[in-house]
Amino acid sequence: MIPPKEIQKNIQQKKYHIAEDQLKKGLTLEPDNADFYYLRGLLRSYQGRLVDSIEDLKRALFIEPKHTDSAVCLSIILNDIGRYDEAKKVFEQANQSVFLKQLGDDQQIDRRFAVKHFEMGDLYFRYRRFDEAIEEYNKAIMLDPGSIDMRVKRAKAFAKKGFITRAIQDLQQLKLERPTDLAVRVQLGLLHYSQGNVLDAELEWESVLELDPVHREAIAYLELIKSARPSS
Numbered sequence: 001m002i003p004p005k006e007i008q009k010n011i012q013q014k015k016y017h018i019a020e021d022q023l024k025k026g027l028t029l030e031p032d033n034a035d036f037y038y039l040r041g042l043l044r045s046y047q048g049r050l051v052d053s054i055e056d057l058k059r060a061l062f063i064e065p066k067h068t069d070s071a072v073c074l075s076i077i078l079n080d081i082g083r084y085d086e087a088k089k090v091f092e093q094a095n096q097s098v099f100l101k102q103l104g105d106d107q108q109i110d111r112r113f114a115v116k117h118f119e120m121g122d123l124y125f126r127y128r129r130f131d132e133a134i135e136e137y138n139k140a141i142m143l144d145p146g147s148i149d150m151r152v153k154r155a156k157a158f159a160k161k162g163f164i165t166r167a168i169q170d171l172q173q174l175k176l177e178r179p180t181d182l183a184v185r186v187q188l189g190l191l192h193y194s195q196g197n198v199l200d201a202e203l204e205w206e207s208v209l210e211l212d213p214v215h216r217e218a219i220a221y222l223e224l225i226k227s228a229r230p231s232s
Contacts, residue, residue, distance in 0.1 A: 004035040008042070020043065
């Protein structure tokens, strides 16, 4: 059997003809292998054959309803062509069982699904559908509460929704929990700055430089504040 990872590598390296031949052989040998349908769907999406890609990804999910890679890929394609509600439904159906089991029973699986929810959240964020983004980030955080990136991104989504106070509170709590994480302080500074609280923003970015004197973002933001001040 041809290893799916080898086929995926060929797709990523744009060796489409090789991948297509491998998938043809693989599906001949194993016509009910969800991984092969997923990879063919992925390949066809790269080739711009979206109708065929959607058909393959749906076939993969029919064979294996919890095939998360297929669900995410299909959701992305459906979002890109404007079928937002269908995209959300596809992903939720694929991983609904995760929330029926007790969290923490299998941390590896939890983290894998957390990543997929995070990807879906980023997708909704990109399309400015912040309610759905927050919902996906919440699910990701439930499954992987130790992830800083997920909590920072949720705070950004709250801010985009206009819930600035909630966003700042979340980041302040995260700063208490992870005082050495500079990304949290940088983002907190940006939120303060967006609200006109220049002094609070400056304090956050200066605290970043205390921990990392060559932090590029903090230096750039402090220079921005300095250049915006009227010269004496």
